[in-house]
Amino acid sequence: MAQILRIALIQSHLHWENPEQNRKMFGEKIDTISEDVDLVVLPEMFTSGFTMEPGHIDPSEGKKTVEWMQRLAKQKNTAVIGSIVFQENGNQFNRLFFVEPSGKYSTYDKKHTFTLAGEDKVYEAGKQKLIVEYRGFKICPLICYDLRFPVWARNVEDYDVLIYVANWPKPRIEAWDTLLKARAIENMAYCIGVNRTGLDDLQHEYPGHSAVYDELGKQIAYSDQEEILYVTLDKNQIESTRKKLRFLEDRDNFSWKE
Incomplete structure (x- = not known):
């Protein structure tokens, strides 16, 4: 029996610190999706851009965005995932x-706050990994800078899909490309990265490079344009590869400690 997960990755520019305008924009983009999909993935801080001034976002906007995601998930019968500024x-x-069609949602707070931009000074770091079981797949969602830290992504839960939502800038985009592929290979899982495009108000440029890699590191989707990417993941493929190549069974045993 086929076990597939159909995903739409929305690679887009963002309106700076304007949740209402971003919700409107992404709502319009999602309305153009004509294919049946199980999951829609949005970038990091998709309602504001990568702002280090969370006080510029009204605290009520977090709840408004979650309710917006719930409405969309129900209307489209698809899960919706992305990160936002939340107080x-x-x-x-x-x-x-991670909002499911039923309205149920799960949350993950970014573990590795980006010290180079001072994110650690304004946002609280998360302490718990999240594994979501959805439509037969185990999914581990992480955020941007988390990509640089393989121990945090370590596949001790036997997840099937690793997802990174990001605002990853152009000067370091080769690291993004390389690390997404590495995370797929070392964890023997699909690895998805969804980045934004365009300039933000601080004149940082974001080139996209949203991509999907399979469990052996083969690239199965990629874009450097503002667009919606579609990909279908096959769980049977992962299971077959892991049965043949038992690399995960040889992983070192150790526990995460703060």
């Missing part, structure tokens, strides 16, 4: 939401 108990988070 809770007076603290700011770069928080990812």
Whole structure:
């Protein structure tokens, strides 16, 4: 029996610190999706761009965006995933939401805040990994800078899909390309990276390079244009490869410690 997951990756520019305009834009893009998909992936901080001024975003916008994601997920019968600026108990988070068609959602707070931009000074770092079981697949969603740290992504849960949502700038895009492929190979899982495009208000340029790699590191989707990419993942392929090549069984045993 085939076990497939159909995914739409939305690679787009972002409106700076304007959640309402970004929701409108992404809603219009999602409305153009004519194919049946199980999951729509949006970039990191998709309602604001990579801002280090979370105070510029009204605290009510987080809840509005989650409710917007819930409406879309129900209407389209697809899960929607992306990260946003989110305030809770007076603290700011770069928080990812995985919203299912039922309205149920799971969250992940970015573990590795980007010190080069001072993200560690304004956003609280997460401490828990998230594994979502959805339509027969185990999915591990992470955020941007997390990509540089293989221990955090280590596949000790036997997940099938690793997803990175990002605002990854042009000067270091070769690292993005290389590390996405490496994460797929070392974890024997599909690895998906969804980046943004365009210039932000700080004049940082983002070149896209959203891509999907299979469990052996073969690139099966890629774009450097503003567009929607479609890909179908096959769980039977992963299981067959892991049965033949038992590399994960030889992994070192150790526990994560803060």
